Amino acid sequence: MRRRLRPSPHGKAPTLQTVALEAGVSPATVSRVINSSARVSEEHREAVQAAIARLGYVPNQSARGLVTRRTSALALVVRETLSFGVSDPYVSATMIAASQSLIGTGIHLVVLAARDDAEQQSVADYVVSGHFDGVLLVSVHDGDPLPERLLHAGVPFVFCGASAVVLPGVCSVDCDNPGGGRLVAERFLAAGRRRVVAIGGPTDMPASAGRIAGLQAGLEAGGAQLLDLAHGAWTRTSGEQAMHELLLRQPDLDAVFVASDAMAVGALRALAKAERRVPRDVAVIGFDDVELAEYAAPPLTTVRQPIAEQAQRAVEALLHQLRTGEPAAPVVLPTELVLRVSA
Structure with a gap:
């Protein structure tokens, strides 16, 4: 007994x-x-x-x-400055949703940011040294060495968003960026807008490239062409500057697609300074559908990507890999056009 x-x-x-x-x-x-x-x-x-x-x-x-050999910790690595990650609506929403997805699991999320190659090397050294069970990669730029280093070190990881490279055995959870761009083109053409310009994000980020490519394909399918393209850095300030440049180069433009809502708010400010009425003179459509879009002046028509679901599915994919040793299947989530005043 x-x-x-x-x-x-x-x-x-x-x-x-x-x-x-x-x-x-x-x-x-x-x-x-x-x-x-x-x-x-x-x-x-x-x-x-x-x-x-x-x-x-x-x-x-x-x-x-x-x-x-588990640490009960996951790393969320952002290849941006920490201040950008906190202030950018998409990145901050991703951080919050990923953290909430781990409530009750006993697993903690640690956010690491790297603004340049030197900081990225330091972050990479820390991540592969055994401090984390797995990694979520957010805002990945083309040429970033961290994904292949994680792969070679045997550290499980998932792309939360678009990836510039396809790596064997690595899951990505993304939204339909080209499909979202096509929705924008269809909206502009249906409204009779033919002199369309665009503001993309950084040229080394596949999410931006996919959105612009979808826009171009949609315009061409309707017998139109993209008139001009400028690039920003996902920030309101860069969106305002890009819009200013496009107005100088294409003064008779009548529509602008902006690859993020934050940049679109900056573009609206530039149009207001130039005394261009939105949407009467220029139609504006953004991308993301973050809270900022609804409170823009005027409220912003935009492409909604399911940011919270994307982060949740990425966390689930990483936990699946940790449990089973096998990567989850890639996921592409649908986008939809949210109509407001600006277009």
């Missing part, structure tokens, strides 16, 4: 050895139960679980990590 133990009268927390005595098994058996090993009989598993419940035992995460 097993000897029943009670928590110490001195209030000491029960240990793995205490649980083993209470359950009448060895400490190794308790460890296997805690770490979900299949090498435990059902009788012993039930005895250990009952002892844990009676004693209120909480496994030590550091000790458990030595057995499982």
Whole structure:
């Protein structure tokens, strides 16, 4: 008959050895139960679980990590400055949604940002040194060495958003960027807009390229051409500057597609300064459908991408890989046009 133990009268927390005595098994058996090993009989598993419940035992995460080689931490790596990541509506919404997706899992999310190659090297060194079970990559630029380094180091990771390269055995969770661009073209053409310009994001980011390519394909299908293209850096200031340049080069433009809502708000400001009425003189459509779009002046017609779902699906894909050792299938989420005043 097993000897029943009670928590110490001195209030000491029960240990793995205490649980083993209470359950009448060895400490190794308790460890296997805690770490979900299949090498435990059902009788012993039930005895250990009952002892844990009676004693209120909480496994030590550091000790458990030595057995499982798990850290209970995921890294979210953004190839931008931290201030950009916090202020950019898309990146900040992704951070929040990813963090919320881990509530109740016992896994923590750590955000790491790198603004240049030197910082990226430091971040890469830290990530591959065993501090994290897996990595979410956000805002990946073309030529970024981190994805291949993670792959070679055997660190599980998922692209949250578009990736410039397709790597074997790596999942990406993206939205239909070209499809969103085509929706914009169809809206402009249906409204009789033929002198269409665009403001893309950084030239080394595939999300921007996909949106512009979709716009061009949609315009060509309707017998029109993209009149001009400028680029910004996903910020309101860069969107305003790009719009100013396009007005100088194409003063008779009548529509502008902007590859992010933040840049589109900047473009609206430039149009207001130039005394161009929106949408009467110039129709404007953004991309993302972040909260900023609804409060723009005028409220912004935009392409909605499901940012929260994208982050959630990326977290799920990474957790799936950690559980099974196999990457999840790539995901492309649909986009839709949200009509407001600007177009």
